[in-house]
Amino acid sequence: MIDVPVLIVGGGPVGLTASIYLSHFGIESLVVERHPGTAILPKARALNARTMEMYRQLGLEAAIRAVSMPARFGGMILWAESLAGREIKRLAPGRGSAGNLALSVAGNCGCAQDIFEPVLRERAEAAGPGRLSFGTTMTDLQIEAQGVHATIRDASGTSEQVHARYVIAADGAQSGIREQLGITRQGESDVYDSVNIHLRADLTPWISDRPAGLYLIEQSDLRGTFLTINGTDRWGFLVTSLSHYGYTPEQFNPAFCTEIVRRAVGSNDVQVEVLGVSAWSASAMVAQRYRSGPVFLAGDAAHEMPPTGGFGLNTGVQDAQNLAWKLAAVLRGEAGEALLDTYDPERRPVGEATTHSSLLNALSMGRTSRQTQAVLPRGEFLNEIGLIFGAHYQSAAVLPDGQPERSPEDQVQQYVPSAAPGCRAPHVRLSREGQPLSTIDLVGRDFVLFTTPRGAAWADAAARLSDPGITCVVIGAEVQNPDADWLGIYGIDDDGAVLVRPDAHVGWRSRSMAAQPAATLAAALNAILCREDARP
Numbered sequence: 265m266i267d268v269p270v271l272i273v274g275g276g277p278v279g280l281t282a283s284i285y286l287s288h289f290g291i292e293s294l295v296v297e298r299h300p301g302t303a304i305l306p307k308a309r310a311l312n313a314r315t316m317e318m319y320r321q322l323g324l325e326a327a328i329r330a331v332s333m334p335a336r337f338g339g340m341i342l343w344a345e346s347l348a349g350r351e352i353k354r355l356a357p358g359r360g361s362a363g364n365l366a367l368s369v370a371g372n373c374g375c376a377q378d379i380f381e382p383v384l385r386e387r388a389e390a391a392g393p394g395r396l397s398f399g400t401t402m403t404d405l406q407i408e409a410q411g412v413h414a415t416i417r418d419a420s421g422t423s424e425q426v427h428a429r430y431v432i433a434a435d436g437a438q439s440g441i442r443e444q445l446g447i448t449r450q451g452e453s454d455v456y457d458s459v460n461i462h463l464r465a466d467l468t469p470w471i472s473d474r475p476a477g478l479y480l481i482e483q484s485d486l487r488g489t490f491l492t493i494n495g496t497d498r499w500g501f502l503v504t505s506l507s508h509y510g511y512t513p514e515q516f517n518p519a520f521c522t523e524i525v526r527r528a529v530g531s532n533d534v535q536v537e538v539l540g541v542s543a544w545s546a547s548a549m550v551a552q553r554y555r556s557g558p559v560f561l562a563g564d565a566a567h568e569m570p571p572t573g574g575f576g577l578n579t580g581v582q583d584a585q586n587l588a589w590k591l592a593a594v595l596r597g598e599a600g601e602a603l604l605d606t607y608d609p610e611r612r613p614v615g616e617a618t619t620h621s622s623l624l625n626a627l628s629m630g631r632t633s634r635q636t637q638a639v640l641p642r643g644e645f646l647n648e649i650g651l652i653f654g655a656h657y658q659s660a661a662v663l664p665d666g667q668p669e670r671s672p673e674d675q676v677q678q679y680v681p682s683a684a685p686g687c688r689a690p691h692v693r694l695s696r697e698g699q700p701l702s703t704i705d706l707v708g709r710d711f712v713l714f715t716t717p718r719g720a721a722w723a724d725a726a727a728r729l730s731d732p733g734i735t736c737v738v739i740g741a742e743v744q745n746p747d748a749d750w751l752g753i754y755g756i757d758d759d760g761a762v763l764v765r766p767d768a769h770v771g772w773r774s775r776s777m778a779a780q781p782a783a784t785l786a787a788a789l790n791a792i793l794c795r796e797d798a799r800p
């Protein structure tokens with residue numbers, strides 16, 4: 265019998281990220297993944313800046329960028345009748361504009377899922393040796409009074425029993441765990457059908473003078489998209505709205521795939537090697553609850569969305585981050601069990617918003633079974649900076665401070681940096697001993713208190729707390745703010761303080777000094793951690 269605090273079912277990007285985060289927070293877990301290895305198809309490629317902030321905080325940013333698509337391909341997407349044919353339109357994605365890039369120290373990154381997952385796997389295995397079991401399927405799950413009892417079976421057919429206090433169901437869109445728990449989903453299923461072709465072909469003659477992340481091909485009898493992987497000879501080609509054009513997934517044998525790709529390139533001479541093919545159907549469905557007892561849904565198991573917008577993986581790995589620090593705090597005895605109830609109200613609205621927006625993107629491009637002539641997307645497509653940075657959590661683990669808020673009118677396309685409790689702690693340029701630094705670099709592991717030299721009493725209050733400890737950063741003392749803008753962005757006076765949770769979201773803020781800073785800060789920490797026994 266394996267006894268482990270957290271069992272993670274599914275070794276996709278979400279399960280692997282959950283494992284890395286749990287190790288980061290000092291909690292042991294076991295990942296079971298039924299496939300023998302990580303993804304073999306490129307699928308997701310767009311890691312957004314919020315996700316890259318997370319991996320930066322985990323020390324993984326450089327490893328991901330080292331294997332990602334060359335950055336010059338990220339500045340444009342392009343529509344054409346074929347790669348050799350008439351160009352219809354070029355678009356610079358709004359999320360890559362200079363103004364939007366300045367909102368973070370970590371930019372967007374294009375990294376194909378089959379390249380990205382091995383980076384995650386390597387880190388997860390290094391941080392939790394022997395705790396990742398590929399080629400292993402969870403075959404049975406029983407909910408018990410003190411957690412779960414699971415049966416897992418490896419490739420040789422050998423079964424083993426696992427006891428875990430909690431389960432993260434990162435078992436994908438077809439989640440068997442979600443089905444077993446009877447958690448229903450709301451939304452639209454089978455919005456359009458598609459085939460994902462992974463191929464090797466030298467396309468540089470047609471693209472080298474116009475690098476783009478996506479080349480969308482629009483013909484009267486074919487809609488497809490070249491997905492840039494390395495910008496030279498490895499590509500994805502996504503054929504969409506199959507049935508509308510009279511195709512069936514079964515047709516897509518290597519010879520037919522080659523023919524379709526040549527048609528999309530506009531050349532019968534291009535050499536095409538088909539590396540893999542997968543048929544799938546895009547749906548826009550969100551689970552009605554993310555928690556059932558000791559089981560938490562994360563990633564596609566919780567929200568399945570069309571890839572138009574590139575939010576599926578990003579939303580999922582951010583679920584994992586939100587959940588991991590909470591599980592760790594409860595398992596370490598620092599938080600009350602009720603902290604885990606805040607996962608659903610914090611993450612489900614985000615899943616609903618990104619799923620809805622991805623669906624609207626797909627509809628605007630006519631990419632549905634209710635096919636229209638529309639080709640070009642709505643203005644929001646790839647300009648969803650509000651969805652990327654603007655999640656504003658509301659739950660028992662967030663203490664509103666009553667300050668008037670500067671909410672953007674358009675929550676999809678606009679983001680106003682804010683340190684209101686519940687928001688992501690905004691990026692502010694700092695320096696330490698002459699070296700550039702961001703607020704983003706100071707958060708993401710412990711609770712962090714930002715204050716000022718005049719807030720010395722807050723720093724004293726933080727130093728008194730040890731369960732858990734709070735790292736205090738006095739901006740204006742050991743760390744400088746060259747632009748002198750942090751107080752304005754964080755919405756405090758020069759004797760205020762902001763408490764940032766381990767997931768880099770603000771949990772509490774005091775505009776100015778309190779009469780009893782030590783008691784005030786201790787009460788805030790008790791409340792965020794949902795403790796039944798208030799600790800001094």
Ligand SMILES: Cc1cc2nc3c(=O)[nH]c(=O)nc-3n(C[C@H](O)[C@H](O)[C@H](O)COP(=O)(O)OP(=O)(O)OC[C@H]3O[C@@H](n4cnc5c(N)ncnc54)[C@H](O)[C@@H]3O)c2cc1C
Pocket residue numbers: 273274275276277278279296297298299307308309310311377400401402403434435436437440460502544562563564565571573574575576577578579580
């Ligand atoms: C063509 C395409 C393009 C995309 N582009 C983007 C993009 O640009 N950006 C983006 O953010 N997202 C994108 N996505 C979505 C992204 O691929 C998914 O959101 C992501 O893979 C979800 O990760 P996950 O870990 O939740 O689930 P999955 O990747 O589906 O992993 C779940 C894993 O659980 C395993 N499993 C299931 N049941 C069991 C069991 N009982 N025991 C053991 N293992 C089990 C499965 O084998 C699977 O490996 C795209 C998707 C497609 C198809």
